[in-house]
Amino acid sequence: MENIAKKLNESAPELLIKKNESLAKYTYTKTGGNADLFVMPKTTEEVQSVVQFCSEESVPLTILGNGSNLIVKDGGIRGIVLYLDLLNTVYREDTMIYAGSGAKLIDVSRFARDESLTGLEFACGIPGSVGGALYMNAGAYGGEISDCLHKATVLTTKGELLHLERADLAAKYRHSTVAEKKLYCSRSSVSIRAFRKTTHRSKDGRTDRSTRIETTA
Structure with a gap:
């Protein structure tokens, strides 16, 4: 993989690349082998560059998010593991929250509460x-991500950008178009619509509700 790492670095000089990196450090179970190349993009452009590179060079590509629903085999993962944790920007515009693909869902939920x-x-x-x-159209407590998604920008396996509206997600229970078509979510492109309350519940009431759910999770 030495030659692959060199070519990738030439195509994206600012990209953070680690060789033979243990994946146990990046999963909840703290188990598993190594990745041949462990790549940490900081921008959507870097994500796109890596995806295009893997497509053109026929290099196996695995996307790693929060590692909370993943067990890595002892033999590790061949090719490139693209770790999205650094794509964690979260910000608000009016009643819309924009979040990078690597942002933790818990943090985005708390951000909405605090706002x-x-x-x-x-x-x-x-x-x-x-x-x-x-x-995977994640959800719990009677809600799921498709209920509040406004739009998303994703990448195809060839690195082409696609802009999905909520209806394009074709969401079902723990399933979406993103999984079906093997698309990759990019940074600062998922906008989650967190509506203002239509009732007269106080801010303390909202905080209490979130706290109650967190305690039972």
């Missing part, structure tokens, strides 16, 4: 990333 927005309370106990949640 006095509602719609993401169900996610405050889900230990996954925004990208992973979109991929």
Whole structure:
């Protein structure tokens, strides 16, 4: 993989690349072997560059999010593991929350609570990333990500950008178009609509609800 690492670095000089990296450090179970190349993009452009590189060079590509629903075999993973943890930007515009694919869903839910927005309370106990949640239409406590998704920008396996509206997600129970078509979620491209409450519940009431769910999760 030495030659692959060199070529990848030439195509994206700022990319963080680790060789023969233990994946046990990046999963909840703290088990598993090594990745041939462990790549940590910081921008959507870097993600796109890696995906295009793997497509053109026929290099196996595995996407790793929060590692909360994953067990890596002792033999590790061949090719490139693309770790999205650094794509964790979360910000608000009016009643819309924009989150990078590597942002933790729990953190986004708490951000919505702190901003006095509602719609993401169900996610405050889900230990996954925004990208992973979109991929499998994650949910709990009667809610799921497709209920509050507004739009998303994803990548095809060839590195082409696609813009999905909520209807394009074709969401079902723990399933979405993203998984079906093997698409990759990119940074700062998932906008989660957290609506203001239509009732007169106080801010303390919202906080209490989130706390209650977190305690039972």
